[in-house]
Amino acid sequence: MLLWINGPFGGGKTQTAHEIRRRLPGSVVCDPEHVGFGLHRMLPPGLREDFRDLASWRQGVVEVLDLALRKHDGVVIVPMTLTDPDHFAQTVGRLRELGHDVRHFTLLAERETVLRRLRERRFGRLLRFLAGKNAALRHQSWAVRQLDHCLERLREPCFAEQLWTDRTSVPRTADRIAVLAGLTLRPNNEGALRTRLRQARVGLRHIRFD
Template identity: 30%
Template sequence: MIIWINGPFGAGKTTLARKLQERRPAFLILDPEEIGFVVKATVPRSASGDYQDLPVWRSLTIAALAEIRRHYPQDILVPMTVVRPDYLDELLAGARAVDDRLVHVFLHLDASLLRARIQRQAMHPDPVRNAQIQQWRTSNIDRCLTARARMPPDTLFLDSGIHDPDDLAGIILDKLAHAPPQCRGR
């Protein structure tokens, strides 16, 4: 099974993935942002500066899922914000081709709480770079929160503003335990 954890920057996707892995150590975590760093260091930047706009990032993300699945039977957690519907469709279709047992989760929360979380996060040791990252994340709050309305119909929506990571992990694991056999993880 592949569990794609989507939502705004700062909503708690990576924290949730780690919490799920704590509760089920067999879970593997693939962070497509790491692939983005490689892409940014390797090929010319997109006009927007966002590596998600580069088809090579999307195809490498799917290829990484495929290779991980080819070599490892464990369930895979993918914490990654993808809010452009065409990119999300492409990535989720690719993930389904790798493993048809796909769960798409979207974390949402109040904009003011999200803004406060972003301001508290230390994303980079260099204070100037950290401020740039915080500014970029903050500038994307509305775009990411309004994307909720465009998520696929089978998306599991969870409020990371009212549930802590332990609660969210419990909700997801409970859903998986009560899913039909063909949707349960290994």
């Protein structure tokens, strides 16, 4: 089974994916952004537009996920924003055509909730400053510019099933996805402090410098 977790940038996809992986034995997170940023590195900086528009990205993601689903025994979890119905058909739809059990969920929240979550990411600015790079800051600014478009498009029926997360914690969102997908997660026995520290580590690992 593949769990595709969609949603706006800053909507909690990555945190939710890693929460499910933590509590679902045998599961793995496969992040299509790695393919996209690899393609970006091949291009001159001035040509690095939205990698989702590259047919090579969509084809590569399908090929890699098809391999993972055929060779890995556990659940594959994919946190990735898709807002274009054609791109959706060429990735999620194509994987379904190949015979895979793909469960798709879109995490939604009100605009101010997503903006607050993006602001909370700014703890990484010091690290980016010390590293002498500002690409991650540009990525965050790009995410804000894309927000209204994402929230509008992702409410469309083709991106079901939509889950509203404004008043739901990451562990509870993971629980909801598991129930809808027919999966059983280990109980969440973490305390609040440990959860915050672990989520901070996940966030740090996913700061983009390229």
